[in-house]
Amino acid sequence: MAITRLGFKSLITVQDALNKIKSSISIRIKDIEELNLLSSLGRVSAEEIKATVDIPPFDRAAMDGYAALSEDIRGASLNNPVILKVTGKIEVGEISQLTLKTGEVMEISTGAKIPEGADVVIPYEEAKRVDGYIEVYKALPKWKNISRKGEDLRKGEIVLTKNQVIRAWNIGVLASLNITKIKVYRKPRIGILSTGSELIELGGKIEPGKIINSTKWMLAALTIENGGEFIDLGTAQDDIDEIENKIKNSIEKVDIVITIGGTSVGRKDYTIKAIKKLGAKIIFHGVSIKPGKPTGVAIYNGKPIVMLSGFPVAALVGFETFVKPIIEIVSGIKFMPLPKIRAKMSRRVASTPGVRDFLRVKVIEKNGEYYAEPLKLTGSGILSTVTKANGIIVIPEEVEGLEENEEVEVLLLRALEESN
């Protein structure tokens, strides 16, 4: 008599799973590539950059007007205007060889180097031009309307640290230092291995009882969106040896492996069996998360293997929750949090205590307030709920449900204005 009792003996909490990921995975991409400045956008810097010059490189006018000596206009007032002689004009990009003497001003354009002697710029608005002279009615403090040399960046100052993600404004700063190329770490290579004898490749002929492997393409898109390079490791049949061999033969060329499917604890769950046969170290398997319970993480040859469910929404939740933190460790990328908005629940929703629940909702505006309407279909395979949803509510383990009109934080999946 053979008795079969299957199911996860115990489930780890999401937080404990993340802690285990942090303490177990230490591999870090070290390969470096040198890119043109603009191509480095979004990449992780592999070098520290210091300012080689002061920025601005010289004291320059911050407004259009007249370069002057602040001493000369110290006593200026409406009743007692100071009259100064205009001795020349400095266009931006030009250098004046003259030294300004007391009683003199020079017309100057924003951005132009101020002449020797000058320590203030009187804006056009605060001077009345009378032929070759100006009348000034107001005192201005020393260095007013002048951008000082090195005010923005001082020579030797660090402008980009190693491991910093390069953003648009970093590119601006690096350009201002005339830096044309920058060393970055290569992108993380994320190998995706699909498993399941029921899978047909995208574009293939549909056969009865079979389905298109669509989860792979969603995960490939998430990989690219999150700074990774997608490596297609193909599809293994429901066969422990085939899955094992496919991982063994590809582990060298990727930084992270994602497997899709076969990760529950049924008798058909070949992936988890293959991972064990491979001798990979299981970090955790079975998480109190919904959807995504059978998600697991293992390490083989120092490289993380993330076992995601074949159900698309469970795979999506698994990617957001576990793959992204692993990409951060392996690549040095730091992800921004998803944008959030506050909304009121349009109706009551129950949730399993002890489980972190990912509820798909549609946020709508009604009389200037946001309401989150839970979508009815909540199966882990129901990808259409994510395409109909524009937000996700994460219901924490200690919460048993959400009440009607309760205020909640919704993670936005797409802009609210979007038609869908």
Place this chain on the structure above:
Amino acid sequence: MAITRLGFKSLITVQDALNKIKSSISIRIKDIEELNLLSSLGRVSAEEIKATVDIPPFDRAAMDGYAALSEDIRGASLNNPVILKVTGKIEVGEISQLTLKTGEVMEISTGAKIPEGADVVIPYEEAKRVDGYIEVYKALPKWKNISRKGEDLRKGEIVLTKNQVIRAWNIGVLASLNITKIKVYRKPRIGILSTGSELIELGGKIEPGKIINSTKWMLAALTIENGGEFIDLGTAQDDIDEIENKIKNSIEKVDIVITIGGTSVGRKDYTIKAIKKLGAKIIFHGVSIKPGKPTGVAIYNGKPIVMLSGFPVAALVGFETFVKPIIEIVSGIKFMPLPKIRAKMSRRVASTPGVRDFLRVKVIEKNGEYYAEPLKLTGSGILSTVTKANGIIVIPEEVEGLEENEEVEVLLLRALEESN
């Protein structure tokens, strides 16, 4: 006697400027390109897609277990188990030709098509296998643990609307329908024209009094990051005719023009003069925003021209505030809001009433609370403040300042965990 009084006569509010943009700009990209599914990520759909089949295409097992007739187990309980005969096994991807009769079950894998006659799946956990039979202790409702045909998507249902931004999960849904190519609108072409005789090209030789054109590269990076194609329109000297001709000669090949610099109302402000000479319709010029006051928008040949300040931070604020909404109109892209966090002001900050102020801050965590520390340098040219900042606080027009410990919303420029 010549009198010079310069400066903006009046400034438009940001909201009025945005309203004018919405009511004045109607041009929309219509060119279509067909892409491979994965390449369509982040692009704007140019076609409506309907499901050509039901998804799932058949009733299938949602768990591993035994396909059965719900009638048979209606009275099952711990004291009164029902005993059913296992007549076969259906692997995923296989089709059973048998029809299940009363008293019979078939072992079935998750994802496999359920056999004719079956209307419930008994999970392994709820059945005790005794040789060729199972004992069932619990009734299950009809269709329990079965994903119904068409439950996710019904044939004919719209899965992607025209003008929708294609996200990872849309790619998953489209793949499940075996769609390999998708028509999208081409990316908006954003031409960037730099102006200023003081500018040296990136990589060029530095000359006294001149500076590298760094704002262009920051704006190019912002363009790419926001789904646009960067078209370099080169640099015009401080010469009205040259600026006018460069815009005239390039307007046909771009959807949006951004000019950098020369947009104030000083005598050196050649760009605004060139725009006027060109005969472009000025939508607004001069905004109550800080930094970025001289920002303007015009329309020429139906195409928007955005005049941004040459000062990098002012240009950044102008891009975020005005260029992004214009990209949305022209391309159909919808941007997600920047992620926000709530923080307390670490010190008091003053702000000019009537002006929308963009304050750069560094958010730090202290005893589990977030504090926003305003950066001291706040000139519009000071790009280093943005690279040192990790957040921006938008101080609205009606607010005169922020108090110490006041709770504020900070727009995140980068992940807080990032070193910088």
